[in-house]
Amino acid sequence: MRIIDADVHESFASVKDLVGYLEEPWKDIVARGAWRGFTQPFAYTTPGAGNRADVKTADGTASAADYDQMRRQLLDLYPITHAVLTGYFYPAMMKMQFEFASALAGAYNDWMIDHWLAKDARFLGSVHVAPQSPEAAAREIDRIGPHPRMVQVLLPIATLAYGEPFYHPIFEAAERHGLVIALHHTTMAEGALGMGRYYIERHMLLPQAMMAEVISLMCNGVFDRYPSLRFVLLEGGWTWLPHLMWRMDREYKALRQEVPWLQQLPSRHVVERIRVSTQPTEDIDARQWEKVADLIGTDELFVFSTDYPHFDFDSPEAALPAGLSDGAKRKILWDNAARLYGLS
Amino acid sequence: MRRRVCAVAELPPGSMAGFMVGTVPVVVVRTVSGAFRGVVGRCPHQGGPLHLGLLGGTTLPSAPGEYRYGRESEIIRCPWHGFEYDSATGRCLGDPERMRVRTLDVVARDGDVLVDL
Numbered sequence: 001m002r003i004i005d006a007d008v009h010e011s012f013a014s015v016k017d018l019v020g021y022l023e024e025p026w027k028d029i030v031a032r033g034a035w036r037g038f039t040q041p042f043a044y045t046t047p048g049a050g051n052r053a054d055v056k057t058a059d060g061t062a063s064a065a066d067y068d069q070m071r072r073q074l075l076d077l078y079p080i081t082h083a084v085l086t087g088y089f090y091p092a093m094m095k096m097q098f099e100f101a102s103a104l105a106g107a108y109n110d111w112m113i114d115h116w117l118a119k120d121a122r123f124l125g126s127v128h129v130a131p132q133s134p135e136a137a138a139r140e141i142d143r144i145g146p147h148p149r150m151v152q153v154l155l156p157i158a159t160l161a162y163g164e165p166f167y168h169p170i171f172e173a174a175e176r177h178g179l180v181i182a183l184h185h186t187t188m189a190e191g192a193l194g195m196g197r198y199y200i201e202r203h204m205l206l207p208q209a210m211m212a213e214v215i216s217l218m219c220n221g222v223f224d225r226y227p228s229l230r231f232v233l234l235e236g237g238w239t240w241l242p243h244l245m246w247r248m249d250r251e252y253k254a255l256r257q258e259v260p261w262l263q264q265l266p267s268r269h270v271v272e273r274i275r276v277s278t279q280p281t282e283d284i285d286a287r288q289w290e291k292v293a294d295l296i297g298t299d300e301l302f303v304f305s306t307d308y309p310h311f312d313f314d315s316p317e318a319a320l321p322a323g324l325s326d327g328a329k330r331k332i333l334w335d336n337a338a339r340l341y342g343l344s
Numbered sequence: 345m346r347r348r349v350c351a352v353a354e355l356p357p358g359s360m361a362g363f364m365v366g367t368v369p370v371v372v373v374r375t376v377s378g379a380f381r382g383v384v385g386r387c388p389h390q391g392g393p394l395h396l397g398l399l400g401g402t403t404l405p406s407a408p409g410e411y412r413y414g415r416e417s418e419i420i421r422c423p424w425h426g427f428e429y430d431s432a433t434g435r436c437l438g439d440p441e442r443m444r445v446r447t448l449d450v451v452a453r454d455g456d457v458l459v460d461l
Contacts, residue, residue, distance in 0.1 A: 046426045047398040053423030054396035283389070313424050318390035 001330065003316055004337035006277045007184070007234045007305035008074070008083040010116045010123075013065040015089075017115075021107035026100055035100075038093055040187035045199050046311040055309040064309040067119050074308045075122055078316045081334075082343060084124045085116055086234060090156035090186045091130040101130035102140065109144045117149050124341065126154040126182060131162070131170055138173035145177035151341045152180035152232065157209050158188035163220030171226045180340060183213055184234040210236025211244055214274070218248060221261035223269040230340060231274045235307060238276035239284070242295035245270050271298055275340050277305035278332060279314035286323030299328055303337040346451075346458040355380075355457055358417040362395020363459075370459055371395045372450055373431045376417045381431040382448035382459050383420065388436075389443070392424035402428055402437060 012018065015037035019030050029035055040050075047053035051064050055073065062069040074080060089108055091101035105128045117123050127144045129137035141153055153174045155162055162170075162183075174181055191205025192212075210233050217223060217231070248266035256262060284292075293299040306314050320329055338344065349363040349372055358376040362369060362385050371385035371394050385394040401416040419437070420429045428437040429445050436443035449460035 047421045047423055052392075053398060053421075054393060311424060311426060313390075315390045315392075315424075 002081045002334045003078060003304060004334055004341070004343065005074070005080045005083045005306050005308070005316075006232065006303040006337055007086050007279060007307050008070075009064070009088045009308065009310060010067075010070070010085045010112065011065045011088055012111065012115075013063065018104065018107040018111055021110045022103060026103040026107075029100070038089070038187070041195070042187075042199050042202065044311075048311055050311060051309045052311055052313050067116065070308065071120070074306065075120065080122060080316075082124055082337075082341075083122055084126065084151060084182075084337075084341070085112065086126050086154060086182065086184055087112065087128055089128070090154075090158070091128070092132065092156040092160065093158050093186050093188045094130065094132065098130060098132040099136075102133050102136040105130045105137075106140055106143070109140070113144075113147065117147075123149065125150045126152050127179065128154055129170065131155060131160060131167060134167050134169040138169040141170065141173035141177060141179070145173065145179055150177075150179065152182040154182045154184060157183055157185040157213060157236075159190065161216040162213055163216030163218070163222055165220065168225070171222060171229060175226050175229050178228075181229055181231045182234055183210065183231065183236070185209055185236065206235070207237040207240055211240060214244065214270070215248070218266050218269060219259050219262065221259065223273050224261055224263045229273070232277065232303065232340060233274060234277045234305065235279060236276070237280065237282070238278070238302065239282060239292050241270065241276065241301070242292065245296070267297075271296075271301070275301050275303050275336060277303050279305040279307045279319065280312045281314060281319055284321060286321040289321055289324060290328075293328075299331055300336050300339075302332045303340060304333045346460050348456045349459050350457050352452045352455050352457055358399070360395065360399040360420065362393065365459060365461055368461060369393065369395070370448060370461075371420060372457055372459060373399060373417070373420065374457075375431070380450040380452055380457065381418075382450040383429060383431060383434050384446040384448065386445070387422040387424065387427060387429075388445060389422065389425060389427055392422040392427075394420050394422055394429070394445070397421045397423040397426075399431075 044050040056062050091104040094101040108128050117125050129140050131137050185206050189209040191208040195202045245267035347365050355374045360373045362371050369385035371383050373381040398421040401413050402419045404412040404414045406412045418431050434444040434447040451458050
């Protein structure tokens, strides 16, 4: 069975790998270590410190930045027909120096094209932007978006609510180039009451941040204003969709006067415009999966993802529960993502 | 049937190692106190290779905000999702009623580590 993996995290070994792709004054800043890159505001408590503990060779030389290792452990092993690269270096996390953030996003895109897309025809790319400067982000989408292997613009979830009209230039640019909008959390993502006190707590909260983005996009009319844009929610879960669809529809019927730009029931926008990656799917059985899909009203929203090389990797052989029909599996592993990204 | 998997000297106290015995992946543990234990080395969750995970202890039950660490070198953690397995019982610490790996008898004899399959 062919597989499209919608969430694969390529990375560099060091932020200094970007030096050759930066212009001054940013190049010197990174070259002399005046900025050391992002770190997470917590300690990973997993055996591999955020990655699968087996993403290394016996001598410890290979890492998450190693293409050959990814080929052995993912692309050739299962095998994957297409892998959508989603990075994990997100300048959207910068709280200041937004021109630097924009420069980093551009440098990362060029580095990623050279060091990942060029190495394997199975890779598809995400355009990285610094959404803190929407005009600069739009220029970056205009610059990189036409690359034939770029399929989406990645909007990282930190603390920005992307429904704000401030971000319109990004959506306009994505629409211009026929790119999907992908949302993925960062290490700065929070739940409604913050990050919590523990890593496990924050990890349980991540779907809240994704739900908040959907609500923001919905109520601010992004789905109506950009009718050809499609969205994919990566690694935010999906079994919460029935609740959110029902809740948004209920509120819409009661309160829609306030948001007249929202022109149809929110659940219809969800079904027509949003796709959700499967990883991390909770450990549910086939009957439970089918029940939730039935509540959503369609099984055409799910796109398979592994999240390689991160610790909560979903195996293509084991993540989908035994007992799902071959037809359902084919939609998840191939059809739904092929339609989203225009692949054949 | 007892099968030799390695020499005792190759398995220092506080370490684990993985072997294929026929078609069965086996993880052999030697605890810091000298006990030899074995489990089938495939995580029942998603099939993660347990021998590439971590052998260590675990946090023992405690009050909120307090940490007590114990059972050093007795707990195998899957390299993927970090599920913990008790090398003595095979049970998953997070879901002991429903999840377990099969345990295997392991003995040290004449300098060799033998696994009973």
